[in-house]
Amino acid sequence: MRPKAVLFDLCDTLLIFDPQRLPLVQVDGQVIRSTTGIVYQKLALHVSLSFEAFYGAFVQTTQEIVQAREQDHHEVTSEEKFQRVLHRLGLGPDQIPAPVLMQVVLTHMNALASALYLPPPHRQDVEAMSKKYMNGK
Numbered sequence: 001m002r003p004k005a006v007l008f009d010l011c012d013t014l015l016i017f018d019p020q021r022l023p024l025v026q027v028d029g030q031v032i033r034s035t036t037g038i039v040y041q042k043l044a045l046h047v048s049l050s051f052e053a054f055y056g057a058f059v060q061t062t063q064e065i066v067q068a069r070e071q072d073h074h075e076v077t078s079e080e081k082f083q084r085v086l087h088r089l090g091l092g093p094d095q096i097p098a099p100v101l102m103q104v105v106l107t108h109m110n111a112l113a114s115a116l117y118l119p120p121p122h123r124q125d126v127e128a129m130s131k132k133y134m135n136g137k
Helices: 036-044 051-072 078-088 098-114 120-132
Strands: 024-027 030-033
Touching (some): 024 036, 078 098
Antiparallel strands (some): 024 030
């Protein structure tokens, strides 16, 4: 029987995530690759907050999400992640309205997307399959 569809997991299957493509930020005297610097810049336009406080809340929230995912296999959206970060910082919708939250999320997601690339062999595989199977665009 011929398959009706072929599904791909996007990240680290079809597209490769290269953390070296993430922006640089200085944390505790060390330069690391992270979205936190550019996300913080967006957030700091709307609320008085130190980078250290934001970074600490971001790391703690990320660790909690990763630990929970190991147990329940539940993925958390970036929007929910940043809502949790803001809650940890004592910030709610009154201080950070939904449009600002979405700017923060999109800044993070765009930086992550810029760290993805499609290796030529993967492109060739997709092109070959698109000749045999319908694909979504």
